[in-house]
Each structure stands twice: as structure tokens, then as C-alpha cells.
Amino acid sequence: ATTTATATTSDEAVGSSEGELSCGDVETSEGQDSGSRVADHELKEILLKKYSGYLSSLRKEFLKKRKKGKLPKDARLVLLDWWNTHYRWPYPTEEEKSKLAEMTGLDQKQINNWFINQRKRHWKPSEDMRFALMEGVSGGSSGATLYFDTGMIGPGTI
Structure with missing residues (x-):
């Protein structure tokens, strides 16, 4: 101390x-x-x-x-054309993506990103899914009944 x-x-x-x-x-x-x-x-x-x-x-x-930067105008027009044609289910297959890449001169990644952004910004899947499913169910002969939060959709309910 x-x-x-x-x-x-x-x-x-x-x-x-x-x-x-x-x-x-x-x-x-x-x-x-x-x-x-x-x-x-x-x-x-x-x-x-x-x-x-x-x-x-x-x-x-x-x-x-x-x-x-934005994608080239002609490339965007090709993608928008595909989008408008397939608006109800805008998910291109791998083959369609390859074809779009050839047509536009863009990379596969750019195509994927464009569709991701486009769906986020301009697509309402809940409404569109109902229309697509109703068309598929009423037009198809599967007879499957699909269940949703809003109720069921199927051959017996339409």
C-alpha cells in the first residue's frame, strides 16, 4: 500500500x-x-x-x-412484345429466353433481370393467376379443383 x-x-x-x-x-x-x-x-x-x-x-x-443505362430501344421493344403476348403468365422458358437473347443481343442475365423488374413493376399475379387458372380449368379436361385463400376454383364452381 x-x-x-x-x-x-x-x-x-x-x-x-x-x-x-x-x-x-x-x-x-x-x-x-x-x-x-x-x-x-x-x-x-x-x-x-x-x-x-x-x-x-x-x-x-x-x-x-x-x-x-437503359437497354437499347429495339431490344426493349422485342421484350415488351413478348411480355404483352404472354402477359397472363410472363415467365419465359429457358428456350424462350435464349431466343430472346439472340433476337435482342442481350445477355441471359439481362433478360432475366428485365423480366424480374417488369413483373415487380407491372404485373399483378393474384388477379392474372385467377384468370389464367380459370381459363385453364374451364378449357382443360383434367377436372382438378384448385384451392385458394379466396375459395376454390374448379369445374364444379365455375
């Missing part, structure tokens, strides 16, 4: 002397700061010279990725 008390006293003494010395240190550290700023600036110049080509290629790459 006495050692701790001695240490505390010595710390306090050091603290007060540090406080007196710190005034002088502030002036010196300001001088060092301006010197280090110059050194930092020189280092920055050296690094920029060394890596500027790499940095500019990275910048171009990031700008490409950020660039958003």
Missing part, C-alpha cells in the same frame, strides 16, 4: 513537471508538424508518380460499374 502511495505521489510530481514542459513541447511539435507535412506531401507525390497509371485504370473500372 505504501508503494502505491509513493507511486501516486511521484506520478503527480511528474504530471506537474510534464505540464510545465508541455508548453515548450507544443512549439517544437508545431515545427515538426510543418516538417512532416512537407514530408507527407513529398511522399504523396512519389506515390502518385509510381501508381498513377494503376489508379487511373481503377477509376475507369469503377466508373464503368457505376454507369447505369
Whole structure:
């Protein structure tokens, strides 16, 4: 316990002397700061010279990725034409997607994303599903009854 008390006293003494010395240190550290700023600036110049080509290629790459654009008009028209023809069930098969990709010059991923976005923005599956299912049930000879939250649809209910 006495050692701790001695240490505390010595710390306090050091603290007060540090406080007196710190005034002088502030002036010196300001001088060092301006010197280090110059050194930092020189280092920055050296690094920029060394890596500027790499940095500019990275910048171009990031700008490409950020660039958003619409699909070409003729491609959109082809996709919209398919959409309007198959509005009640706008889920193209893999074969149809390949055909659309050939016709539009778009990637398979772009086709998939276009249909995902189009369905989210412009399709109400609950209503359209009912129409499609009613047509399928009344036109088909399966005689299957389908159950929904709103009731059942089938040969006996239509």
C-alpha cells in the first residue's frame, strides 16, 4: 500500500513537471508538424508518380460499374412484345429466353433481370393467376379443383 502511495505521489510530481514542459513541447511539435507535412506531401507525390497509371485504370473500372443505362430501344421493344403476348403468365422458358437473347443481343442475365423488374413493376399475379387458372380449368379436361385463400376454383364452381 505504501508503494502505491509513493507511486501516486511521484506520478503527480511528474504530471506537474510534464505540464510545465508541455508548453515548450507544443512549439517544437508545431515545427515538426510543418516538417512532416512537407514530408507527407513529398511522399504523396512519389506515390502518385509510381501508381498513377494503376489508379487511373481503377477509376475507369469503377466508373464503368457505376454507369447505369437503359437497354437499347429495339431490344426493349422485342421484350415488351413478348411480355404483352404472354402477359397472363410472363415467365419465359429457358428456350424462350435464349431466343430472346439472340433476337435482342442481350445477355441471359439481362433478360432475366428485365423480366424480374417488369413483373415487380407491372404485373399483378393474384388477379392474372385467377384468370389464367380459370381459363385453364374451364378449357382443360383434367377436372382438378384448385384451392385458394379466396375459395376454390374448379369445374364444379365455375
